[in-house]
């Protein structure tokens with residue numbers, strides 16, 4: 001995973017609480033300690049990276065993480081905030097003057113369809129996963145700038161399973177709906193070109209909104225391509241040795257396959273370490289865990305993945321030294 005200087009993206013997904021953040025943060029530390037300028041991103045509003053690194057990484061911008069040998073930066077994006085920012089930028093577009101005028105010219109029907117580029121509707125009742133999609137689009141925006149071209153490893157501590165899946169199927173929807181809106185807008189613009197000068201103010205506002213939409217659409221396409229690019233991207237499934245978690249991981253793998261998202265590794269975290277003197281509780285737990293591990297061997301979705309076993313450690317994994325300790329065990 002550390003080999004090569006080409007930029008690589010790692011996305012960690014799985015059921016809540018299995019240890020995605022700990023695994024993502026420990027992988028990021030591993031990369032940084034192996035010479036990769038690394039960025040670790042979270043789109044989880046719970047600020048889990050700050051907890052994991054035991055440093056305040058909030059604020060929606062890149063924050064340096066202290067400790068590793070090479071630069072390691074963290075970015076925590078609050079999806080609700082990303083949507084709000086977009087909404088306030090597009091709300092400024094107003095456009096009621098144009099609407100009134102066009103209604104007067106008998107073009108009301110088109111305006112109705114346009115309805116302020118239908119943004120209000122899109123943002124008031126967002127389809128599931130839109131927030132995360134926008135948050136990831138925001139990450140892409142960061143990565144477009146020259147300043148961030150130095151990063152050779154980008155690790156995503158993704159949102160829980162359901163959200164991630166919805167997000168993955170989203171770009172197609174957005175591409176279709178935004179594309180439609182933009183086409184409609186073009187129609188209106190040509191119909192109103194004669195009156196542009198009268199309503200220059202509104203036109204400019206609408207243009208800004210349309211530009212923002214176009215940018216969002218382009219970034220969504222990039223996100224979609226990124227998720228499916230086998231050369232640069234890998235989705236790592238994190239699970240625990242418990243039947244329910246493994247069944248869910250199997251479903252996750254199946255849906256990722258359907259979306260053509262590349263998966264190679266399965267981390268089974270929190271496995272009881274070997275012991276010669278198990279108490280009754282530990283003996284029961286061990287049996288349970290080994291049954292769950294057998295399930296992986298027989299699961300058609302999971303059995304062909306590279307299995308990585310992560311031990312249950314007896315300390316809380318918090319801060320760079322603890323993450324390095326975990327990372328050295330898991331990410332060989």
Ligand SMILES: Nc1ncnc2c1ncn2[C@@H]1O[C@H](COP(=O)(O)OP(=O)(O)OP(=O)(O)O)[C@@H](O)[C@H]1O
Nearest residue numbers: 016017018019020021022048270311312313316317
């Ligand atoms: N291998 C491990 N051994 C011991 N404790 C662990 C291990 N992995 C994770 N933990 C602990 O389990 C808890 C949950 O871990 P973490 O926050 O990484 O999970 P998560 O999957 O990201 O959760 P969420 O989906 O809720 O964000 C944390 O307290 C973490 O320290």
